[in-house]
Amino acid sequence: MKFSYVNPTVIHFGQGQIAQISSSIPTSSKVLVIYGGGSIKSNGVYDQVVEALQNHTWLEFSGVEANPTKETLDKAIELVKSEGVDYLLAVGGGSVIDGTKYIAAASLHDGDSWDLITGQYKPETAVPIGVILTLPATGSESNMGAVVTKKSTHEKLGFMTPLVRPQFAVLDPDAMKTLPxxxxxxxxxxxxxxxxxxxxxxxxxxxxxxxxxxxxxxxxxxxxxxxxxxxxxxxxxxxxxxxxxxxxxxxxxxxxxxxxxxxxxxxxxxxxxxxxxxxxxxxxxxxxxxxxxxxxxxxxxxxxxxxxxxxxxxxxxxxxxxxxxxxxxxxxxxxxxxxxxxxxxxxxxxxxxxxxxxxxxxxxxxxxxxxxxxxxxxxx
The missing domain is CATH 1.20.1090.10 (Dehydroquinate synthase-like - alpha domain)
Incomplete structure (x- = not known):
């Protein structure tokens, strides 16, 4: 064996831990909350996010698909750029988290976001990310990989960089109770x-x-x-x-x-x-x-x-x-x-x-x- 290993993601595990985001994200940050189809509004997670971010400036982006597409994520990237967002909060499962990682890296690139996947763009920095996990599956909440789909060409490809490893992840099992x-x-x-x-x-x-x-x-x-x-x-x-x-x-x-x-x-x-x-x-x-x-x-x-x-x-x-x-x-x-x-x-x-x-x-x-x-x- 020969390796170097580090995982700096802070894990907040257990019931009621969503409240931790209030102190985990600097109040000086402008936060974009990113989620999927809206189930977080029926299971109580969204309300807890609103409560935790009451002292923050934040806006939201919804509609990230089960297999996040470049086409949808590009809209979020434009929002990050136009609104001066400097912190991303992914609320969802692996797809939302992967999509948020793509947004975090590609938002600081002036060219086509897909350059991140092809390797034409090699990021040197990324917008910081926090996560509230609602569906356990991918481990994306504390790793440095992501997979994104380009719908127009039927490509599903990934990228890896430690720059998009989440700074923290909230793992509250109660968020799973209403999952199909x-x-x-x-x-x-x-x-x-x-x-x-x-x-x-x-x-x-x-x-x-x-x-x-x-x-x-x-x-x-x-x-x-x-x-x-x-x-x-x-x-x-x-x-x-x-x-x-x-x-x-x-x-x-x-x-x-x-x-x-x-x-x-x-x-x-x-x-x-x-x-x-x-x-x-x-x-x-x-x-x-x-x-x-x-x-x-x-x-x-x-x-x-x-x-x-x-x-x-x-x-x-x-x-x-x-x-x-x-x-x-x-x-x-x-x-x-x-x-x-x-x-x-x-x-x-x-x-x-x-x-x-x-x-x-x-x-x-x-x-x-x-x-x-x-x-x-x-x-x-």
């Missing part, structure tokens, strides 16, 4: 695959990262099994587990995959498949395809996460157990958005992968376009 079941299930699956992307690679002997990843996976299995009995403790544990799944710790000093995400993003960009469900479609097929590289770690997962007995087919049974986990949550593992013969869909995804330069994916760069075709054909 589908969103909660998506959060479980998303967090699960985040851990897997950093864990199912090669056996490293890194006891902390591998052991902690296995704890998080066992947490998610148990939370899935108790989905119908969810209570305050259930919500607390999902919110904290999802955060820990992608705050940088378990991936530190570890080989990482992320091919499931790269391929899954194309399903979302092309057919608006829920992000988490795009991952559930791709992952089992990808693991079977990469068995030559991943067998040892998949077997380790079978023993330490699913408590399966050793056997010659342990890896295969472990992947079956992953699929059974998705099935238990009623997650569709097929691309139901496309009917009939899906060969055209496979071609469309491959064209996007090639266009975006994703011609060698995975921790071993072994997933070429031909391998991606095999994965997609078997998955879809």
């Amino acid at each position: 079941e589908r969103q909660l299930i998506n959060g479980l699956v998303d967090a699960w695959v985040h851990v897997c992307e950093q864990y199912i690679t090669t056996q490293t002997g890194n006891m902390v990262q591998e052991g902690y990843a296995e704890v998080l996976l066992r947490n998610l299995l148990e939370l899935g099994a108790k989905f119908e009995q969810r209570d305050d403790a259930w919500r607390e544990n999902l919110m904290w587990t999802a955060n820990q799944a992608l705050n940088g710790l378990i991936g530190t000093g570890m080989p990482q995959d992320w091919a499931t995400h790269m391929i899954g993003h194309e399903l979302t960009a092309l057919w608006n498949v829920d992000h988490a469900r795009s991952l559930a479609i791709i992952q089992p097929s990808l693991l079977r395809s990469q068995m030559a590289f991943k067998r040892g770690k998949i077997e380790q997962m079978g023993r330490n996460v699913f408590q399966l007995e050793d056997s010659d087919d342990l890896a295969e049974r472990t992947i079956n157990a992953i699929e059974a986990f998705y099935t238990s949550l009623n997650v569709d593992a097929q691309l139901s958005e496309v009917n009939g013969d899906k060969s055209d869909a496979v071609d469309a995804v491959l064209a996007k992968l090639e266009q975006n330069g994703y011609v060698k994916l995975g921790e071993n760069q072994a997933i070429t376009l031909d391998v991606s075709r095999e994965i997609l054909t078997n998955a879809l």
Whole structure:
């Protein structure tokens, strides 16, 4: 192991912690509150924000989509520039937070905001961000990554910079109480695959990262099994587990995959498949395809996460157990958005992968376009 690790995001965890934003954001700041479809106005979160910001100057921007688009975020960027906003408060799930990160970096750029994604613009500073998390899933509330969709070209791409890591994040499990079941299930699956992307690679002997990843996976299995009995403790544990799944710790000093995400993003960009469900479609097929590289770690997962007995087919049974986990949550593992013969869909995804330069994916760069075709054909 050899690494440098820091995560400076301050976490305010627990019931009633939204009040912390009053002291977490300087009163001298002009704040833009960014949120999605308006559910925060029916679950009490918005009222708590208003109360906490009573001594601040602030305005709001709503309408950030479940997969935030450049086209919508550009409107917020114009608002930041025209109103002299110097602090952003994201109130929502990973999509709102990712969109806010894009706004934070691109607002200080005079050119096209998409330059941030293509790398033509390399930010040296960004508008500071705070977060109130309402949907646990992505871990975006305390990491430095974001994914944004360009609707006009059906591209879903990401960027990373420590400049957009939130300064603080409020994690109040009460904000989850009115979430639809589908969103909660998506959060479980998303967090699960985040851990897997950093864990199912090669056996490293890194006891902390591998052991902690296995704890998080066992947490998610148990939370899935108790989905119908969810209570305050259930919500607390999902919110904290999802955060820990992608705050940088378990991936530190570890080989990482992320091919499931790269391929899954194309399903979302092309057919608006829920992000988490795009991952559930791709992952089992990808693991079977990469068995030559991943067998040892998949077997380790079978023993330490699913408590399966050793056997010659342990890896295969472990992947079956992953699929059974998705099935238990009623997650569709097929691309139901496309009917009939899906060969055209496979071609469309491959064209996007090639266009975006994703011609060698995975921790071993072994997933070429031909391998991606095999994965997609078997998955879809």
